[in-house]
Amino acid sequence: MSVSRVIKAVSKLPRMGSPHDREKVVSKLPSWLRQELKIRAAQLGIDIQTAVEQGINHWTGLASTPATVDTAGASPFSTWLPQGQWDTFKATATDRKLSLIQGLAQSVDVWLQNNPSPAIKRPEVVRRIIVCNQKGGVGKTAVAAGTGEAMAESSEQLHPVRISKHFAAALEGVADDPLNLESLPGIGLRVLLVDFDPQCHLTQQLGHTPLPMEGDSLTKHMAGVADGRLRDLIVPIQEERFGDRLHLLPSCTDAFLLDVKLAGVRAREAALERALSPIEAEFDVIIVDCPPSLGLSMDAAVHYGRRRDNEPPGSSGSLIVVQAEDSSADAYSLLTTQIEDLRGDLDLELDYLGIVVNHYDARRGYIATSSLQAWMDIKDPRVVGVLGDLKEQKEAVRLKRPLLAYAPSCDQAVGLRALAREIS
Structure with a gap:
């Protein structure tokens, strides 16, 4: 939205x-x-x-x-x-x-x-959101998980939503205080979170165990040496507020070897799509938490997020997570250069869904505030969310629970709901 x-x-x-x-x-x-x-x-x-x-x-x-x-x-x-x-x-x-x-x-x-409840409007083509940045530690995993959780919340319940602070000017005149919480129905989509990072942070943060090296994995499916069905690896996130709508494809540490394995694979840039295509019909949105890498695995992720035939612009694409500091800007430049090269080399229609400025804290002074302004000055892709550096996310990670289940009314949770609507 x-x-x-x-x-x-x-x-x-x-x-x-x-x-x-x-x-x-x-x-x-x-x-x-x-x-x-x-x-x-x-x-x-x-x-x-x-x-x-x-x-x-x-x-x-x-x-x-x-x-x-x-x-x-x-x-x-x-x-x-x-x-x-x-x-x-x-x-x-x-x-x-x-x-x-x-x-x-x-x-x-x-x-x-x-006046019955309206039916959930489901996309004709599964949406594929690639959450990425070559720099580690910017919070890609938290944004990927939180966005998926926000998209999977029940449409039969109201949830607190706050429009991101940088949209306050756009909301002027709509309410006396544009930062007041609004109660809105959940989006209610069927979401798959794909842990594409060999460090397995998404898998562990959501309370699951990484897949064993000796068993089947996404890496093996991408390399064409799988032992079974990818569907059998998917696990539900068992929290009442998500019903049966939120699922996870866990990672395996064998993903550290993915670039080596892909080097010998035919049409390697399409390897992720070949692996995930058998299960796409079961979901409305697939969110891929990418590794902090610019290797062949990132090429495959970018290719997977491209706009397909008959898919509207802005439905799928890359969501870039950054921080309000200088090193994020350097990493952003490397990532967008890779994306632009792939766009040209493979003739891809790849949409930027936007930039998320994560871990923002104005109390850090000029570096944080001036860096945020620099991100805001970029118009394509534009900033679609600003998320604070708050304790609830760290507590949820420690307890291995989804943030929107652990602290559904915290500031990060209401901001993630706004982000999910902004890119919908």
């Missing part, structure tokens, strides 16, 4: 109406029904007050009374309705010998039945 689409979604989220054309009404609703109403309204991009208005209109027009709704534990609920609608509603409830609480609950329930 682009910034403009995020702004549009934010502007449509529940807000209070104006007393000049609506009247405030107070009643009660059970918490479960209020939560369903809040989620469904956010999914459909309309105000809660509009949903209640539509529900009451439909309910008052029914020829017979709907089934009774369990209102046990109802708590105060207020909204703004058109002038006179609440009086009509109260008269109808009296005629039907119902309490106002029961009538309102039925009205909301009717609206929910008439």
Whole structure:
């Protein structure tokens, strides 16, 4: 979702109406029904007050009374309705010998039945996101994992999202404080995280064991000497908030030998695609956590992230993770040179999805702030996320849990959700 689409979604989220054309009404609703109403309204991009208005209109027009709704534990609920609608509603409830609480609950329930959750919009061609930088230690693994987690969160739940700080100017006028958290439904996509780094950081950070050297591995599939199906190596990330939507292809330390093995492989730049193509239909997004390398394995990753026939621009491509310091700029230059060479040599359509400035801390002074500005001044690729250097990520790594499961409301988590929407 682009910034403009995020702004549009934010502007449509529940807000209070104006007393000049609506009247405030107070009643009660059970918490479960209020939560369903809040989620469904956010999914459909309309105000809660509009949903209640539509529900009451439909309910008052029914020829017979709907089934009774369990209102046990109802708590105060207020909204703004058109002038006179609440009086009509109260008269109808009296005629039907119902309490106002029961009538309102039925009205909301009717609206929910008439406005089902929208289906997840799945890409026609699996999206392939290559998270890369030749420099180690910039946080590629954390960004790859967090982006995948954000894309896999349930669309039937609301999650806190904050637009990245550098987009504050674009949000001006949408809200009094553009950095307020917004509750948005999860993206709900089926995601595969591919640990393409022989150091196995992604595998270990998510609580799994690297594949044994003597067994099957992605390296062996790329080299054409696999013993079984790649599908059998994939493991689920078992956290309730991701359902069955988030999976991992673990790494193996034999990936240290990948460049040597690829040297003798036919059309070696297509080796990663040949290995992953049998399982692509099972996922909406495949995110590859690349090694800090400019070798043949990186060539294969770049080739895999190219734009395919009938694929819209910006759906797949490279996501470059940097830090707000000078050495990241040097590594970035080497990486983009390699990408541009491959674009020309192999005639690839490879899109830059953007730059993520990670581990940013303005308290580090001029070097950090001036480096961030230098990244912001690059227009192609543009900066699509700025993530802070915060303790929750380190704690999640220590506990071997996904960040968005360990600390779903922390600043990094809400920033990663914004990043996932920005490149969607």
